[in-house]
Amino acid sequence: MDIKGLIVGLGNPGEAYRDTRHNVGFMVVDAVLDEIAAKPYRRQTKLPSPAEFDLWAVSLPRVRGDFLLAKPYTYMNLSGRAVARICMENGVKPENVLVIHDEMDLPFGRLKAKLGGGTAGHNGLASIVSELGSERFLRLRVGIGRPPERGQVTEWVLAPFSSEEAQRLPDVLVTARDALPLFFTPGGKGLSQAQQALHAFDVSFSDPDNEKSSE
Structure with missing residues (x-):
């Protein structure tokens, strides 16, 4: 199998977390x-895998080869x-890993792409940086905005999207999905x-109070 890269969507397992903001990577x-x-x-092709993924x-x-998802x-x-186990067992380098994750520093309805950088307090990203020993992996950041009051981060990310957000969420997911091949366009672009x-x-x-954007 000609593996070109690994695409990882972050989230939490279990029905209780299925529709929460933190699970947008799974979505x-x-x-x-x-x-x-x-x-x-x-x-x-569904590949044999342990309970941890x-x-x-x-x-x-528009991209040749196969990708691990x-x-x-x-x-x-x-x-x-x-992530580290998948990379080790399949010979995937960090620069060929794309992580899809929720991003509070972007308002809901915005999407950003980047390579490397900090984790902005995102525990999933911090764990990946620690285990891979590198921060130079690709990220697709899916905006979820910040909670209306400080100190409610856990409650916010583990809550479902609002009814208004849920109406627009399919457009967000389709746009993110359709952009995935672009990350792996040959020629370095x-x-x-x-x-x-x-x-x-x-x-x-x-919402002017929810427009903070981290580039």
Whole structure:
């Protein structure tokens, strides 16, 4: 199998967390799998995996080769354990890893792409940096905004999207899903192409108190 990279959606396992903001990475992975299932010419193979993650080999549009697609089930704070194991067992380098995660420093309805950088207090990213020994992996940051009051971070990320957000969420997931092949465009221009596509997307609400953006 010609593995070109690893795409990881972050979240927490279990029905209680399924629709929460913290699980938007899982939701993007599900959007990828749903699209492939509807198109028989696309490849999708569920790979044998331990209890700590689910793993698929999939094809992406306009990109040659196969990609690993993963959901870590180690809970958010230990996501790096699953990511590091997948990378080690499949020979994937950190720079070929793309992590999809929720981002409070972006308002809901915004998407950003970057390579490397800090973790901004995101425990899943911190775990991956620690286990990989590198921060130079790709990130697709899915905005969830900040809670209306300080000190409510845990409650915010572990709560479901609001009814208004839920109406716009499918557009967010589809846009994130469709940008994934861009990250792996040959010729070294993948990140810039993904940034052009994602940074132009905006279905955010006009809330001046929720417009902090970390580039």
